[in-house]
Amino acid sequence: MSRDTFGSGLTLSLFGESHGPAIGCIIEGLRPGIAIDLDFMAVQLKRRRGADALSTPRREADEVRILSGVYQGRATGAALCLAIENKDVRSGDYQRTQDLLRPGHADYTARRKYMGFSDPRGGGHFSGRLTAPLVAAGSIFLRLLAEKGITLATRLLSCGGIADETAFSQEPAALAAQLAALAQAHFPTLSPEAGAAMAETIRAAATAGDSVGGILETAVPGLPAGLGEPFFGSVESTLSALLFSMPGVKGMEFGLGFGFASLRGSQANDPFRLQEGAIVTASNHNGGVNGGITNGMPLLLRTAVKPTPSIFVEQDTVDYSAMRECKLSLQGRHDPCVAHRAAVVQDSLVAFGLCDLLNQALGLTWQGGPDWPREAPWNMV
Numbered sequence: 001m002s003r004d005t006f007g008s009g010l011t012l013s014l015f016g017e018s019h020g021p022a023i024g025c026i027i028e029g030l031r032p033g034i035a036i037d038l039d040f041m042a043v044q045l046k047r048r049r050g051a052d053a054l055s056t057p058r059r060e061a062d063e064v065r066i067l068s069g070v071y072q073g074r075a076t077g078a079a080l081c082l083a084i085e086n087k088d089v090r091s092g093d094y095q096r097t098q099d100l101l102r103p104g105h106a107d108y109t110a111r112r113k114y115m116g117f118s119d120p121r122g123g124g125h126f127s128g129r130l131t132a133p134l135v136a137a138g139s140i141f142l143r144l145l146a147e148k149g150i151t152l153a154t155r156l157l158s159c160g161g162i163a164d165e166t167a168f169s170q171e172p173a174a175l176a177a178q179l180a181a182l183a184q185a186h187f188p189t190l191s192p193e194a195g196a197a198m199a200e201t202i203r204a205a206a207t208a209g210d211s212v213g214g215i216l217e218t219a220v221p222g223l224p225a226g227l228g229e230p231f232f233g234s235v236e237s238t239l240s241a242l243l244f245s246m247p248g249v250k251g252m253e254f255g256l257g258f259g260f261a262s263l264r265g266s267q268a269n270d271p272f273r274l275q276e277g278a279i280v281t282a283s284n285h286n287g288g289v290n291g292g293i294t295n296g297m298p299l300l301l302r303t304a305v306k307p308t309p310s311i312f313v314e315q316d317t318v319d320y321s322a323m324r325e326c327k328l329s330l331q332g333r334h335d336p337c338v339a340h341r342a343a344v345v346q347d348s349l350v351a352f353g354l355c356d357l358l359n360q361a362l363g364l365t366w367q368g369g370p371d372w373p374r375e376a377p378w379n380m381v
């Protein structure tokens with residue numbers, strides 16, 4: 001079986017295959033009457049498509065058809081189903097090598113799990129194409145959060161070994177400005193010079209028929225303290241389950257993450273202090289989460305995205321039908337890097353996870369409603 005539905009308070013179900021007629025999703029748990037902004041949805045989908053030689057040459061219009069749950073631009077409260085047709089499909093590219101297992105992709109594991117019945121064309125259900133409906137749905141969740149003063153954005157912290165040296169600001173207005181710029185960016189770095197160097201590395205990998213990976217970092221200021229449903233619904237458990245569902249994600253950390261392991265407690269702890277009568281912390285090593293619950297400081301998380309598995313360099317593999325070792329020289333259209341395209345997917349999944357947790361804690365009333373817990377006036381400088 002597969003599990004294509006996630007969420008407790010708010011649920012998202014994903015469907016489709018890369019070369020099937022359409023991909024899409026069903027959302028349940030939206031408050032009746034909330035506005036559905038199709039223009040913003042289109043902007044986000046355009047960001048996911050990526051640009052020029054840095055991304056796949058597959059060109060999809062990503063036109064969203066709302067099949068249910070919206071009337072006169074507003075959610076009805078019934079299941080919202082949206083679909084996106086697959087139009088620029090070239091399944092022939094895969095036919096010559098369809099029995100040759102792509103190293104690093106899901107060709108072998110999908111065959112084993114689904115007993116040979118999974119759709120192999122273009123990676124089928126395991127294609128990065130499935131992230132388009134996630135982004136379409138994410139646009140709705142991002143809008144819901146923004147109405148509550150919760151903004152978030154993701155930047156490429158590193159790519160192909162090149163780092164975006166500029167850090168997220170520790171001051172609210174400056175961080176808000178950084179996030180606003182990233183939320184519009186097609187290649188999201190804080191330093192334009194680092195962005196240009198990363199783009200060059202991706203181009204060089206593409207020219208060599210190879211690929212590169214990267215690290216994505218997300219910041220979410222404005223969350224109220226107290227969000228999260230430990231044990232199994234903690235902020236970290238919820239968001240990591242969602243982000244590890246994104247194809248290509250192989251690592252994740254919150255705050256200092258793996259960096260905690262080499263510190264002493266006296267270096268790792270975030271001291272508490274009072275600011276305008278509210279409890280805040282003087283540093284944010286824990287990335288805004290203690291005990292799986294938000295503490296009112298900005299949520300900070302990172303994912304490691306591996307290099308695209310489909311590369312054009314010749315590789316050793318096995319012919320699954322003939323059961324013999326062979327060489328794989330791939331054809332088809334692939335991203336030389338998926339990390340920059342995945343930034344908007346990460347935004348969408350984080351927004352979904354947070355909305356799910358808000359629905360679990362507060363029911364539907366927080367969506368567009370007046371009642372809202374007080375935000376801590378965090379500031380670390």
Ligand SMILES: Cc1cc2nc3c(=O)[nH]c(=O)nc-3n(C[C@H](O)[C@H](O)[C@H](O)COP(=O)(O)O)c2cc1C
Binds near residue numbers: 248306308335
């Ligand atoms: C936006 C996006 C685009 C992707 N494009 C490709 C691609 O063109 N070729 C490819 O082999 N993998 C691509 N991937 C990654 C694969 O889907 C993924 O590596 C594969 O399903 C195996 O899963 P795993 O890496 O999580 O183990 C993409 C992922 C994302 C998020």
